Each structure stands twice: as structure tokens, then as C-alpha cells.
Amino acid sequence: MRTDEMRNDIPKTSFWRRQMSGVRDFGKGIFDKIKAIYEKRKLQINLIIILLLLVFPYLARSNYIMGIACRMLMYSVLAGSLNVINGYSGQFNIGHAGFFLIGAYTEAIFATQFGISFWPLLAVSGAFAAIVGFLISLPTLRLRGIYLAIVTLGFSEILRVIALNWSSVTGGAMGIKSIPSPTFFGMTISNSSNYYYIFLFIAILFLAVTGRVLKSRVGRAWISIREDEAAARSLGVETRFYKSINFMYGAFWAGVAGAAFAPYYRFIASDMFTLDEGFNILSMVIIGGQGTLVGPLVGSIIVNLITEVFRFAARYRMVVYATLIIVMMWWRPQGLVGAYDSVFAIKKSQRKPVRMASAKEAGEE
Amino acid sequence: MMGEVILEAKEICKYFGGLKAVEKVDMQVEKGDIFGIIGPNGAGKTTFFNICSGIYQPTSGDILFNGESIINQRPEHIAKKGMARTFQNIKLFKNMSVLENIKIGFHNRTKTTMFDAIIRNKKYRVDEEVIVREGIAILEKVGLSEYRDTLAGNMAYGLQRRVEIARALALDPQIILLDEPAAGMNPMETHALMTFIQNINKEGYTIVVIEHDMKFIMSMANKVLVLNFGQKIAEGTPEQVKQDEEVIVAYFGKGLDLGGGH
Amino acid sequence: MEYFIAQIVNGLAQGSIYALMAIGYSVVVGVVGLVTFTHGEVIMLGAYASYYAFTFVGENIFLGIIAAFFASWFIGIFVYKICYERFFDSPRHISLICTIGMSMLLKNLAQIVFGPNMKAMPQPIALNFVNVLGVRINTIQILIIFVVLSLSLGLYIVNNKTQWGIRLRAVSQDKQASALMGINVRRTAMIGNSIGCSLGGVAGMLIAIYYQSILPTMGGSLGLKAFSSAVLGGLTEASASALGGLLIGLIENLGTSVLSNSYRDVFAFIFLVLVLIIKPEGFSKKVGG
Numbered sequence: 055m056r057t058d059e060m061r062n063d064i065p066k067t068s069f070w071r072r073q074m075s076g077v078r079d080f081g082k083g084i085f086d087k088i089k090a091i092y093e094k095r096k097l098q099i100n101l102i103i104i105l106l107l108l109v110f111p112y113l114a115r116s117n118y119i120m121g122i123a124c125r126m127l128m129y130s131v132l133a134g135s136l137n138v139i140n141g142y143s144g145q146f147n148i149g150h151a152g153f154f155l156i157g158a159y160t161e162a163i164f165a166t167q168f169g170i171s172f173w174p175l176l177a178v179s180g181a182f183a184a185i186v187g188f189l190i191s192l193p194t195l196r197l198r199g200i201y202l203a204i205v206t207l208g209f210s211e212i213l214r215v216i217a218l219n220w221s222s223v224t225g226g227a228m229g230i231k232s233i234p235s236p237t238f239f240g241m242t243i244s245n246s247s248n249y250y251y252i253f254l255f256i257a258i259l260f261l262a263v264t265g266r267v268l269k270s271r272v273g274r275a276w277i278s279i280r281e282d283e284a285a286a287r288s289l290g291v292e293t294r295f296y297k298s299i300n301f302m303y304g305a306f307w308a309g310v311a312g313a314a315f316a317p318y319y320r321f322i323a324s325d326m327f328t329l330d331e332g333f334n335i336l337s338m339v340i341i342g343g344q345g346t347l348v349g350p351l352v353g354s355i356i357v358n359l360i361t362e363v364f365r366f367a368a369r370y371r372m373v374v375y376a377t378l379i380i381v382m383m384w385w386r387p388q389g390l391v392g393a394y395d396s397v398f399a400i401k402k403s404q405r406k407p408v409r410m411a412s413a414k415e416a417g418e419e
Numbered sequence: 420m421m422g423e424v425i426l427e428a429k430e431i432c433k434y435f436g437g438l439k440a441v442e443k444v445d446m447q448v449e450k451g452d453i454f455g456i457i458g459p460n461g462a463g464k465t466t467f468f469n470i471c472s473g474i475y476q477p478t479s480g481d482i483l484f485n486g487e488s489i490i491n492q493r494p495e496h497i498a499k500k501g502m503a504r505t506f507q508n509i510k511l512f513k514n515m516s517v518l519e520n521i522k523i524g525f526h527n528r529t530k531t532t533m534f535d536a537i538i539r540n541k542k543y544r545v546d547e548e549v550i551v552r553e554g555i556a557i558l559e560k561v562g563l564s565e566y567r568d569t570l571a572g573n574m575a576y577g578l579q580r581r582v583e584i585a586r587a588l589a590l591d592p593q594i595i596l597l598d599e600p601a602a603g604m605n606p607m608e609t610h611a612l613m614t615f616i617q618n619i620n621k622e623g624y625t626i627v628v629i630e631h632d633m634k635f636i637m638s639m640a641n642k643v644l645v646l647n648f649g650q651k652i653a654e655g656t657p658e659q660v661k662q663d664e665e666v667i668v669a670y671f672g673k674g675l676d677l678g679g680g681h
Numbered sequence: 682m683e684y685f686i687a688q689i690v691n692g693l694a695q696g697s698i699y700a701l702m703a704i705g706y707s708v709v710v711g712v713v714g715l716v717t718f719t720h721g722e723v724i725m726l727g728a729y730a731s732y733y734a735f736t737f738v739g740e741n742i743f744l745g746i747i748a749a750f751f752a753s754w755f756i757g758i759f760v761y762k763i764c765y766e767r768f769f770d771s772p773r774h775i776s777l778i779c780t781i782g783m784s785m786l787l788k789n790l791a792q793i794v795f796g797p798n799m800k801a802m803p804q805p806i807a808l809n810f811v812n813v814l815g816v817r818i819n820t821i822q823i824l825i826i827f828v829v830l831s832l833s834l835g836l837y838i839v840n841n842k843t844q845w846g847i848r849l850r851a852v853s854q855d856k857q858a859s860a861l862m863g864i865n866v867r868r869t870a871m872i873g874n875s876i877g878c879s880l881g882g883v884a885g886m887l888i889a890i891y892y893q894s895i896l897p898t899m900g901g902s903l904g905l906k907a908f909s910s911a912v913l914g915g916l917t918e919a920s921a922s923a924l925g926g927l928l929i930g931l932i933e934n935l936g937t938s939v940l941s942n943s944y945r946d947v948f949a950f951i952f953l954v955l956v957l958i959i960k961p962e963g964f965s966k967k968v969g970g
Binding site: 203208209212369372378379397 | 716767768771773775777779781782783784786789790901902912916947953954958
């Protein structure tokens with residue numbers, strides 16, 4: 055590229071860059087400070103938060119608010135489990151709704167057809183989703199992320215088509231109705247204020263377990279694959295095995311979330327699990343911040359709040375998510391709480407407008 | 420330090436389409452060696468290394484590691500058998516701290532499963548304790564203690580090379596392959612690196628090193644292999660190689676001072 | 682037997698539409714060097730452009746082609762500006778996510794602007810049946826094959842006989858080297874992207890005519906099929922991608938005669954997974970995406 059063209063190029067973009075750099079640095083200090091305080095008094099803060107969450111239904115005293123809280127908690131598990139795949143091992147799953155569907159349908163079918171109780175079905179549904187996750191990961195283990203992305207997308211859509219057409223098992227277009235509510239020591243849990251505790255339990259369990267896994271040898275192996283797969287292999291990390299395990303782990307929790315969702319709504323149908331649902335979950339992860347435990351939580355809260363705010367114009371909802379995704383990629387690709395020094399951020403050297411990645415480089419595995 | 424062959428290449432060939440990147444190269448590395456591979460750019464050194472560590476499969480030929488063929492094995496399995504390597508274009512986990520980088524090097528030597536991690540049983544605690552203790556010991560050995568919590572990507576170039584070697588050491592390998600460890604270093608850093616490599620060699624690690632800095636190889640290696648256009652043109656002690664006619668003509672050109680660097 | 686032959690003819694006609702989509706996809710990925718998720722939506726918008734041209738101006742096939750072609754051309758520029766231009770040197774997933782966002786945006790905007798329901802696509806030519814060597818072919822199928830062949834030929838000529846084609850090929854081979862040769866990589870990539878999008882847009886018109894209907898959400902499965910076809914060409918090789926499209930068309934039509942029609946979209950996916958297992962790099966010298 056000639057130099058005069060380079061000069062033409064820079065001022066065009068630099069206006070926006072200047073405008074945005076101030077905004078981009080917003081939160082850098084705040085998040086660091088919050089993190090430091092949290093690290094210092096981890097146990098106390100966790101206990102206070104859990105306590106507040108436990109008494110929240112008595113403070114809110116509204117089924118409407120508790121319904122939103124339920125959704126936020128459920129989606130934080132869904133987004134969190136997607137984040138384990140996309141954010142920690144650097145694989146790219148965009149069909150998370152498929153695992154959600156597996157979990158929901160497994161619970162609904164077993165509960166309505168065989169009358170099995172809710173609690174064991176949570177684990178069973180998770181296991182089913184994990185098995186499906188394993189199968190999906192198989193053909194793509196040797197491939198670059200983009201193929202995995204398309205396979206997950208396709209698989210999610212295929213699962214929906216099967217759920218829509220396999221009427222004898224899934225109820226077809228009619229879906230599955232009157233899914234029994236779970237009981238807890240003889241008490242039926244049906245309204246949002248009670249069901250809140252089930253979602254809260256799952257969300258806390260998910261965060262605690264995932265936090266522990268990520269801090270172990272297994273989590274480090276995932277992260278090393280994300281950072282540099284060739285280097286990870288040279289250190290003896292069996293990348294195929296760990297990618298598979300990672301996929302299964304993420305799918306498992308999406309399945310659990312689905313199993314909790316089915317009896318909460320009491321009715322499921324295939325059109326609840328479209329690709330848009332998958333993108334919805336994905337947008338939470340991206341907006342919140344990939345590769346952080348808190349990110350998907352934040353993303354779930356923000357996206358669900360947007361859903362409420364835009365309730366009067368529900369059809370603009372997806373437009374808003376889509377715009378938010380693009381804005382995040384332009385402004386903070388690492389997400390709201392994502393760190394600057396992460397693979398998901400654009401480094402200064404990569405912001406140069408002129409240098410081009412060669413096609414050869416682009417083709418590297 | 421006598422005798423036992425640890426890594427052996429037998430008539431290794433690697434073709435990329437019509438390009439003969441490596442052509443019938445033999446190599447015998449003995450335990451305790453500092454084995455140098457030199458050659459001009461594009462001589463096939465890195466390709467040869469990638470074959471040894473399992474990243475490429477050779478078109479023909481065989482690689483024996485401790486007498487066992489490691490052809491058709493994946494890099495992670497070869498690493499498990501005790502071969503560690505570094506990369507020409509440093510491949511650190513740039514967004515992780517130095518200690519975390521080292522921790523991943525311990526992957527093979529620990530056995531924590533997901534289940535162990537979730538319930539935090541004794542196995543998990545013992546593993547983590549060992550990793551931190553030995554990881555810190557390695558950092559001390561390579562002189563990086565003060566950078567323990569620094570992000571690897573933020574460090575100076577020479578230090579990054581050192582982190583990469585430290586990470587390889589965490590594998591507790593029998594042999595370490597170093598791909599142009601002195602690339603991009605200033606003379607002082609290069610000198611420090613030489614001493615460092617000699618020190619870890621004294622601890623019993625066998626080392627194979629690619630370099631095109633002649634001085635570096637000649638003053639450190641006890642055996643040298645010279646590649647040109649994918650073919651072996653000489654092998655022997657640094658003294659023998661220096662006097663080899665073919666090396667002088669084909670590689671150095673006539674009238675070049677051999678001791679004086681590139 | 683007759684039914685079988687009819688299915689093959691259907692498969693080839695539909696397959697050639699997929700082939701055109703896949704060629705467009707491989708041009709985009711080849712020239713831009715980044716993978717896109719927006720192709721399905723570009724196809725859908727091309728179809729809508731021709732729909733409105735037919736409805737408001739006149740049911741002339743050339744008019745439809747021009748409308749679809751240029752509408753997708755400008756959408757291509759829009760997509761390029763938003764999703765690629767800034768991100769050539771960034772981590773690759775960033776532009777990928779950007780195209781996902783763009784795909785959501787276009788699809789949902791289309792639902793708002795065009796209405797979410799299926800509409801009947803005007804038929805620019807009358808449906809007649811012709812006997813060719815004892816095989817019954819209808820005029821729409823002939824039209825489809827004719828349009829696809831002439832556009833592919835056009836692309837071939839542009840690629841191999843013009844200055845622009847040389848630049849396009851240079852940029853898809855090696856961007857850095859092209860820049861050093863004085864080629865304006867950004868503009869070339871933008872135009873290459875638009876060419877690929879335009880082929881997709883015309884294919885969108887054809888598929889809408891073929892199904893006689895048009896829907897804002899039609900892009901999803903079509904994008905998946907374009908991708909699945911292009912995988913056979915390693916995402917960048919146009920001829921192998923076209924073959925992939927034809928194969929998917931055939932498999933779909935033969936498959937739906939065995940299984941129910943509601944499983945139509947499953948076949949492209951099975952094809953994709955099979956290619957990934959058997960020959961993951963496709964039939965291409967160069968690895969794309």
C-alpha cells in the first residue's frame with residue numbers, strides 16, 4: 055500500500071478513535087478496585103451476597119420481579135456454561151440453545167411419560183446434553199473454530215427440527231404441556247418466588263463448581279488451549295481430550311438449566327429453542343465478557359433488563375441485542391468486565407489500520 | 420557422558436508438494452550433548468525440529484526417542500515421553516502470568532481430574548502444592564523470581580525466551596529442543612543465555628539447539644549438524660565442521676571469518 | 682423411475698442455486714480472508730430486492746436480477762465496513778462475532794420492515810413443461826440453470842481476463858504481498874466481498890422464484906447450506922464449492938423422497954459433517970477462513 059493512501063486512511067478513523075478512547079478506558083480502574091476488594095474479603099462478601107439473594111423474595115414481594123430474577127439466574131447459568139466453552143477453551147459454540155433444548159425435553163419427557171421426580175432428572179438431563187455435546191465435538195476436534203461454530207449452529211437447528219417433527223415423543227408442534235412442578239419435602243414449588251430458590255441453587259452450584267474446575271489442572275489446560283494450542287500440545291496437554299471434556303462440561307450445565315426451565319414454564323415447544331435463542335445466550339456472554347466468571351452474570355442481568363425495558367416493543371428486542379453485539383465488538387470486544395490483557399481484547403498493535411494479515415497467516419491452524 | 424543415543428533421526432525426508440524441505444537427514448544425539456543444528460535461513464532446520472517433536476509427519480524416515488519410534492505420534496504424547504521444546508516465534512501464554520505459564524508445564528506430572536478439583540480432595544491439594552513449590556523453584560533457578568506475577572506478554576523479549584525455557588523445564592524432560600533461542604537478543608543477552616543453557620546442560624538435560632549465530636553454536640555445542648537446502652552437509656565437533664570444505668564453500672562462502680558471527 | 686429422474690432434475694436445479702450461493706460464499710471468504718455468518722441474510726435481502734422490483738416495477742427477470750445484484754452489492758459494502766474493515770489484524774473471532782451480530786440485525790430488521798410473514802413471490806416467467814431428451818423439465822428450472830451458468834461464466838471471465846480479476850486473485854492469495862505490489866487491498870477486498878454478496882443475492886431471487894415464496898427468516902438455513910457447500914472447496918475454492926452445492930441439492934431431493942419433507946434441512950448438515958470427517962480441508966490447495 056502506498057504511503058499517501060496510508061495517510062488518507064488514518065485521519066478518517068482516528069476521529070472516532072479519539073472519541074472512543076476515553077469511553078474505552080471507562081471502568082478500567084473501577085473494575086480493578088472492585089476485584090481487589092473482593093479478593094481480600096472473598097468469604098465475607100460471598101456470604102453477604104448469598105444472604106441477600108436468599109431473602110430477596112421477601113424484599114421484592116412481587117411475582118413479576120421474581121419472574122425476572124428467575125430468568126436472570128437461569129440465563130446466567132446458560133451464558134456461564136457457554137462461556138466455559140467460548141471464553142475459557144477458545145472453542146466457538148453458537149448453538150447453545152441445542153443443549154438447552156436437550157435438557158428441557160429430557161426433563162419434560164421423563165417427567166410426563168414416566169413420572170420421574172424433578173431432582174434426579176436435573177442430573178440426567180445434564181448428562182444427556184453432555185453426551186450430545188461429546189458427539190458434536192467429535193467431528194470437529196481436528197478443525198479450526200469456524201467449523202465447530204457452524205456444526206453447533208447446524209446441530210442446534212437440526213435438534214429443533216427433530217423436536218418439531220418427532221411428534222410421538224416430543225409432541226411435535228403442540229409441544230409438551232402440563233409438565234409437573236417439582237416438589238421439595240412434600241411442598242410443591244410452582245410460583246416464581248419459590249422457583250427462584252431452585253434457580254438460585256443451580257446458579258450458585260454452577261459458579262462454585264466452575265470456579266474450582268477453572269482453578270485446577272483441568273481449567274488451566276482449557277485456558278492454555280485458548281491461548282496457544284501448539285504450545286499447549288508441546289507441553290503435553292492432550293488438546294482433543296480437553297476440548298471434548300470442555301464441550302461436555304458446558305453442555306451439561308445448559309442441560310441442567312433446560313431441565314429446570316421446563317417445569318418452571320410447565321410447557322415447552324420447539325420454537326422456544328430457535329437459533330435466535332442461541333444468539334441471545336451468546337450476546338449475554340459477549341456483552342458481559344468472555345473468559346471471566348462474572349461476565350456472563352453481568353451480561354444476563356443487562357440483557358434481561360433490556361428485554362423488560364423493551365417489552366412494549368418486543369420485536370425490536372433482537373435488533374437491540376444485535377446492535378449491542380456489534381457495538382461491543384467495536385468498542386470493547388473483551389466485554390464489559392473483560393480484562394484489557396485478554397485474548398478477547400484488541401491490542402494496540404492490532405488497531406493499526408494499514409497492516410494486513412496475510413492470507414497465509416489467516417489460514418494457520 | 421558417553422555413548423547412549425537418546426534421539427535419533429534416520430533418513431528423514433519432508434516434502435511440501437514439490438518442495439524438498441528436508442532430504443535424507445540423519446542425526447544422533449547422545450545423552451548429555453549440547454547438539455547444535457546450523458544452516459542458513461530456509462535450510463529446513465525448523466521443519467526438521469517440527470518433525471522431531473511431532474508437529475509434522477515426515478514423508479519418509481524414522482525418529483527414535485530412547486530407541487522407540489515416535490513417528491505418527493501426536494506432539495502431546497511425545498512431550499509426555501520426555502521431550503520439551505521452545506518455538507522460534509515465542510509461543511508463550513501471553514495473557515497469563517509467568518507462574519501460570521510454568522504451571523501448565525506441570526500438566527503431565529500431575530493427575531488431578533475434574534472430580535478431584537470439584538471436591539478439592541487430597542490429590543488436588545497435594546498436586547497444587549507441588550506445582551507451586553516446584554514452579555517457584557524453577558523460577559528461582561532461571562532467575563525470574565521477581566517476575567512471578569508479571570504477564571508473560573508484557574516482558575522483555577530476552578526474558579520471554581527464558582520463560583519459555585523455564586516452562587519446558589517444568590515438564591522435567593530428558594531432552595529439550597531450543598528453536599533459535601538467541602534470535603532477536605543483544606550480545607549481552609545472548610551471552611547470558613549461553614551460560615544459562617550450559618548450566619541446565621550440566622544438570623543433566625540433553626539439549627538440541629537450532630541457531631544461525633555461528634559463534635553461539637561453535638562456542639557451546641559439543642556436536643554440530645549443518646543443513647543446507649534441506650540436506651545434511653556436515654556433522655561433527657565444532658572444530659571438524661569449521662574445517663569442512665563443503666561447509667565453507669556452500670554455507671559460509673569464501674573468505675568469511677568463521678569466528679565472527681553470521 | 683420417472684419419479685426418480687424428476688427428483689434428479691429438481692435436485693440439479695435447486696443444487697445449481699446452492700452452487701451460486703456457495704460460489705458467492707467462497708469468493709467472500711477467499712478475498713476477505715475472514716469467515717462470514719451474514720451470507721444467508723444477504724441472500725434473503727437479494728430476494729426481497731427482486732420481490733419489490735417485480736411488485737412495483739414489473740415482472741421482468743432481468744430487472745429482478747439487476748435489483749438483487751445491486752441491492753446485495755451495497756449490503757456487501759455495508760457489511761464490509763461494519764464487520765471486516767477494522768478487524769483484519771484483530772483476533773479472528775471478533776469479526777466473526779460481528780458478522781453474527783450483523784446477521785441478527787439484518788434478519789430482525791427485515792422482519793420489521795418487510796413483515797414477518799411469508800409472501801408469495803411473483804413469477805417473472807410462465808411455468809411450462811418442456812421435454813428435453815425424454816426428461817420433463819419446467820421453464821423455471823431452465824431459467825435457474827441458465828442464470829447460474831451465465832453468472833458463473835461472468836465471474837470466471839472477470840477473474841481470469843480482467844485487471845480486477847488479477848487484483849482479486851492476488852489479494853485472496855496474499856494480502857501483504859499484494860499491498861507491497863501497490864494494490865489497494867482494502868478496496869479490492871471490499872469489491873470482492875460485494876461480488877460474492879451479489880452472487881448470493883441473485884441466488885436468493887432464484888430460490889424465492891423456485892419456492893414461489895419469500896420469508897425474512899429464509900436466510901438461516903440457506904446460509905448454512907452455502908457454508909456446507911463451500912466446505913467442499915475448503916471455503917475458498919469456487920469450483921469445488923459449486924460442486925458441493927449441486928451435491929447438496931441432489932442429496933436433499935433424493936433424501937426427501939425417502940424421508941419426510943420436513944427433514945429437508947437435515948441433509949445439508951449431514952453432508953457438512955461427512956465432509957468434515959472424510960476430508961476436512963476440502964478440495965483446495967489453500968486453506969481459507
